[in-house]
């Protein structure tokens with residue numbers, strides 16, 4: 001095999017990004033099929049990428065013998081059964097995060113992945129492939145900050161998209177399940193450890209609609225890890241300046257900070273507001289490179305018969321931790337994980 005033939009499921013906000021990468025930016029991949037329950041998305045795949053095999057039913061797409069791998073970018077509640085069906089149909093699987101929406105289905109998906117060691121499974125924790133995050137990890141592994149013992153992660157969506165977040169609040173599963181899974185994964189990755197307990201809390205000051213929907217506008221969680229390290233996560237939905245993703249890792253010999261100012265680029269504008277650096281507007285722009293690099297990596301794993309570094313276990317653990325965090329936020333107590 002010199003090219004991996006991919007069928008994509010879901011061409012919404014993120015599916016379009018992955019489809020474009022597979023079709024146009026990754027030389028060893030080919031976008032041969034698309035599946036969506038929305039006709040416009042299938043029309044888009046045909047028009048933009050010339051995809052000929054179009055499906056409204058995921059199981060029908062899996063019957064296509066010309067597909068080597070599927071990219072699952074559907075609504076989160078669809079991931080687990082689609083992973084299981086694809087594995088059972090003999091396809092390699094790229095699934096976007098989260099692995100699933102509850103622990104039971106995650107474990108079922110893990111069983112399907114474990115039952116097919118001949119197939120590759122990759123979970124889209126793309127921040128690990130962002131050049132700044134992967135550089136930080138390399139520096140930590142080289143000992144640049146000594147032994148890492150504290151991770152402080154911030155993830156705040158832009159105020160510009162708050163209306164969508166408010167509409168989604170009733171069904172989000174709570175701010176931590178909705179927003180903290182990437183940071184949970186990064187903490188585990190940077191510290192090389194798992195959290196054993198969590199305390200989480202939240203508040204709503206600007207948009208009462210979040211509290212009315214049983215959610216919160218801002219959440220903060222603190223974790224104690226099994227190796228003694230500490231992690232804190234601050235998630236929110238109302239950054240006035242843009243899309244604010246920042247991570248600080250403190251070690252015995254130094255500190256690393258990734259994107260302390262979410263700069264759009266290197267341009268400084270001097271005007272009536274002062275010396276201004278514009279900020280990144282959204283996740284598609286911030287992680288554009290990471291989405292391409294992670295897909296390229298998955299394709300290479302398939303071609304070179306290598307097990308991907310992000311595993312189904314990472315998906316199960318991040319979900320388990322996300323639920324423990326949510327339980328603490330809801331009950332107000334410390335939760336053992």
Ligand SMILES: NC(=O)c1ccc[n+]([C@@H]2O[C@H](COP(=O)([O-])OP(=O)(O)OC[C@H]3O[C@@H](n4cnc5c(N)ncnc54)[C@H](O)[C@@H]3O)[C@@H](O)[C@H]2O)c1
Nearest residue numbers: 010012013014015035036037038073074075076096097098
């Ligand atoms: N890694 C990241 O940073 C990141 C960012 C955004 C979204 N995501 C994840 O990607 C997934 C998609 O998010 P999105 O924002 O693109 O959502 P979206 O709602 O814009 O798109 C999802 C699409 O999936 C399709 N779909 C739903 N059920 C389907 C089914 N049974 N078969 C075929 N198609 C189906 C729908 O047509 C829908 O348009 C979610 O799981 C989300 O958590 C990850």
